[in-house]
Amino acid sequence: MAQSADKHETESRLETLNEALGSGAFLQIRRMLNGLPPVDAAHLIESTPQKIRGVLWQLVDIENEGDILQHLNDEVQSQFLSQMDAEEVAAITEGLEADDIADILQQLPDRVIREVLDSMDHQDRVRIEHVLSFDEDTAGGLMNTDTITVRPNITLDVAMRYLRRHEELPEMTDSLLVVNRNDQFIGVLSLRKLLVSDPSVTVREIMDTEVEPIPANMSTREVAQLFERRDWVSAPVVDENHYLLGRITIDDVVDVIREESDHSLMSMAGLDEDEDTFASVFTTAPRRAIWLGINLLTAFIASAVINLFEGTIEKVVALAVLMPIVASMGGVAGTQTLTVVIRGMALGHISRNNSRWLINREVLVGLMNGVLWAVIVAAAASYWFDDYIIGGVIAAAMVINLITASLAGAVLPLILKALKIDPALAGGVVLTTVTDVVGFMSFLGLATYFYR
Amino acid sequence: MAQSADKHETESRLETLNEALGSGAFLQIRRMLNGLPPVDAAHLIESTPQKIRGVLWQLVDIENEGDILQHLNDEVQSQFLSQMDAEEVAAITEGLEADDIADILQQLPDRVIREVLDSMDHQDRVRIEHVLSFDEDTAGGLMNTDTITVRPNITLDVAMRYLRRHEELPEMTDSLLVVNRNDQFIGVLSLRKLLVSDPSVTVREIMDTEVEPIPANMSTREVAQLFERRDWVSAPVVDENHYLLGRITIDDVVDVIREESDHSLMSMAGLDEDEDTFASVFTTAPRRAIWLGINLLTAFIASAVINLFEGTIEKVVALAVLMPIVASMGGVAGTQTLTVVIRGMALGHISRNNSRWLINREVLVGLMNGVLWAVIVAAAASYWFDDYIIGGVIAAAMVINLITASLAGAVLPLILKALKIDPALAGGVVLTTVTDVVGFMSFLGLATYFYR
Incomplete structure (x- = not known):
């Protein structure tokens, strides 16, 4: 993916571009796009909304298309590739390195890849087929064949x-x-x-x-x-x-x-790392919808828990006022632990041998912070509602939920990894469900007991 | 920071280490630590809890200390450095590259740096002072002087x-x-x-x-x-x-x-990127406490909003059951937008010229997903509580909150950046406050109106 060398540079280029687009000075844009280093032109194209991108791509000279294309992210690449036929793809990728051509081809359907390969000369075809025969996520897919x-x-x-x-x-x-x-x-x-x-x-x-x-x-x-x-x-x-x-x-x-x-x-936000910052509304909305749907399910689970204690809330409305505090503090504490563990796993620091120590540490941290904030929240709640029972209940619930959150934040990624589920993707949702359920359950459950 | 070359390798080394520690086979550990490439030894030390680290560091031969030290993360470095005097530091860093020595020295108090420099030979001192004269976060602080x-x-x-x-x-x-x-x-x-x-x-x-x-x-x-x-x-x-x-x-x-x-x-989880995965409980707890405290404030703000509608909740308890759904969906939608924008800013894709387009896109996405999930939630809520009004109210609140969340997720990082506040650090807290307040306010406010 193209990186910005200098923010101000990109910004001033975008400004020039917008002005030129506004006044229809396409010749100027063409000169600019084809004069920039390919990686900078790619960065500029990535930084514009989809509709303008189409226009810009038309203005790229055919001999620069391959060089610029290889620096675009996967999503933008496939957007442009979908409008070309096999021969065009073969023509513009000629002269690129084998691994870069393979990366580009992997955006295409198998049938089209075949066609593109068929329209290459023999030597190129053999070279590319060789790289393509390896999985994209392996050394073979990453390598180049230009050894001396x-x-x-x-x-x-x-x-x-x-x-x-x-x-x-x-x-x-x-x-x-x-x-x-x-x-x-x-x-x-x-x-x-x-x-x-x-x-x-x-x-x-x-x-x-x-x-x-x-x-x-x-x-x-x-x-x-x-x-x-x-x-x-x-x-x-x-x-x-x-x-x-x-x-x-x-x-x-x-x-x-x-x-x-x-x-x-x-x-952790349910997004793909290849996500195009400037994808259109109609590409973006359905993608985000899936994640919202999953989260809606967990929210309904939390609601179902609250619903169990309807009678208690009717009696003591202050519970409804305070209950989000317990759930949200659990969510924050759990997310902190989860993030530390996921990062530690990515760095290769965490293994069977030290995970027990880590879980213990997190539970202790949860306990200490649970007690600290329980005292403060209890004092505030007791004062606010002039009711010591509610202070005691929220304090107990806070300690329970912060310990649970820390435990879940540490254990969940390890379990998910063992199940071969991506902890960064699934961890947050499962964690929030746990902290919401335990938060509402402990707070409202204890309240039901003490307000009998 | 040391990286793992091979998870299984680190794991089996940790196992050997634990066994050796258990049986007191210190000679074996010493051989292992001093026989590994320094970067691997550093990785092993980083992957152990603080107490064991101290023991391991004792077993590193003095001539390997500098090489291993330079590969440790800042936190572990300063832990070990704090136990050495200036001459020891000067002795073990001898022979390292100037930029690596400068990195190590920057963990020390100014007074000690002075002492270390004084105990170096003249040529080394001049070389290091030169690198130290540049800010750590600039090219000067990153460079080496070994040019040909x-x-x-x-x-x-x-x-x-x-x-x-x-x-x-x-x-x-x-x-x-x-x-x-x-x-x-x-x-x-x-x-x-x-x-x-x-x-x-x-x-x-x-x-x-x-x-x-x-x-x-x-x-x-x-x-x-x-x-x-x-x-x-x-x-x-x-x-x-x-x-x-x-x-x-x-x-x-x-x-x-x-x-x-x-x-x-x-x-985004209120943590530092240098955070030591295996810091002790007493280092970790206070750090996490600050972030929890900040979040507690925002939770209390949300509670204050709910408190405004105490009377309505007393009349219709179902509102207490459903209100977390609106707030949580807003939080999720907002976080997605926030993450996309923060990543886009890091890649240099976002500037004055395209941010308006991006904000519009996000608001539209919020609207579309708001309407989609509003319909589903409304149907579920109406059926659950056999009450069409509550369905209508939650639908309207959902649309309002998802649009607000998307708008806030897109605009907040731009505002924070203009104020020179780190959007990744502050964005999430501010965003959650907004989505909680707007979520509870719109849902309970509309309910108060319709259940008069």
Whole structure:
């Protein structure tokens, strides 16, 4: 997804764009779009509403379409792709890197992918089919095939002469990959090392054989964690027989990291991390509706709990006034715990061995904060309604609900993960149901007992 | 912050660790900690509760302390640093990169930093003081001083011979920085280009002068966006007179990206992105208490609104049963909008020029979903309480609150940002207050009117 280098820059470009659109100065817009670096043009297109986007895309010169397209997010990509036929797609993606073409094709229906591949030349087709054969979320789907390989028995001098025969080296090339005569990966020779070593030694003598190559079926998430830990710029990808398939570069890994991190944030609001900020009303409304519907169910469950205590509320209306406090404090405390645990899981900090400690800690924190705020709320409620019983009841309910909330916030993500349900997506809904039900139940239940 | 390369690996290490701790096999733990790559040892330490951490830190050999320390998160770092005196800090950080030492020192009080600097040798002190003179959140604070510079008038052959005089090149060196005789930055010569070019040409002929160097006072956020857009591995940093100060490398930028992304997630739950997953109860409880206190205030505001309609609730208890539905649906709808807008702002998609469109879109989405769920809730409520009035009232309140929620979710972050208040931190609280107040007010207010 395209990032903004400079907010003010994007803003002033958008202003120019709006003025030009207003006065119909399409030639000016065309010059602007095609003059910008493709990633900046993509960012500008992403920052406009759907209707204007269509106009902008018409103004992009055909030779720039592929370059700009690869920097757009999935949703905008598929919007534009849906208006092209297979030959157009094949034409505009020509010259892009294999992994970028594969990413673009994955937005299309299978039938169209087939057609696009058929209209490519043989060599390109084989290359793309190879990348497409791997799952998008694996190392194989992330890799590129632009490796530079050398044999271990040549001298550095020969290696340097071999390099000099290239017009240019692929972007992000920080090392040569050493393979045996069967094209199996055996080591890495970094350019940094190549440049400081005696030209007469052989590759074998100075190559690094400690680097573990990445298996093609490793998840992109694990790949990102390896890159972060090992400070790699690029890394080789191999199949199960150690045949070199390609390499992964840090620029693609950065995108994975960005998406990973966005995932937790967006999922907790029931949104997709690929969500287009400027999708149309008719795209946005149905998506949001589903999440609202799920939450409506949990709200009705809470209402059903309240309904059990109708008689008590009729007697003591102050209960209706205070009951949202207990539920809402539980929700907040639970969400805090949930967020900490989900983040800890994403960082790989939480495992079977320390989760019990974490649950205990959270329950203790819930207890301490429950007691603290129970005292304050009890004092306020007693004073407000001039009724000590209601103060006592709300205090007890608050302690019960904050402990429950902390426990649920810590345990739920672990359970959901074991059930292979995304904790960031489902955690919040289940948690709120728990804190609402327990909050209303304990508060109104205790009140029913004490106001008999 | 240390990342997990392999969940199972961390898990099995934690298991081994726990067993060893249980049986008092400290020698085994010591071997394990000092045998792991420092980043893995740091990850293991971060994944243990505070009490065990202290024990583990005792078992780290002094020559590994600095390497492991630099990979720990800020909270754990300062925990360990607080037990050392200035000389120890100076001793263990010796040999680390200048930016990493500066990061560590920034956890210490000013007085101690001074002492640590005084016990370093002159050259190191000057180097660190230089990095420390820049704000932690700027390019200057992120940069390293390990640049390799060349003059434009030498030939590539001379440049290569110069490189070969080095024992090794600094990590992440993908280019040589070209400076004039005043040490002012004039261009970049990538190793990729150096390796494919004719050795007899001069640096000047093939260097890239298009690369805009990064000003030392640029925010790390903007630096990260530049790296993401331009696919850089490293980039030069200059002062206002174009003097070369150092360079920023992608590994440090990845950390910035990770922290940036975590910030929104954690802030929305009132947490700090540096929050230690395994902080003790007594560190955690007070921090969480503040956020709960703020939320308690908003809950009391909601209660005050309900209290206005005490008389109506006494007459129609069903209102107390249904009122949380209206408030909670508003909260959910508002949070969705808020999250989309906050993410859009982080990606630099939202500016003055398109925010009106976005606000309109959100209000329309709120209207459409308001009407949809109003119909469903009205039908359910009418049937449940066998009362059409209550169905009509909840439907109207639902539409009002969902529109308000969408409007507030879109407008609030823009207002907060203009006021220089972090929307991710404050947005949720303000939003919930709005949706609670409007939800209860509209529902109970309309009910009061119709049940006169």
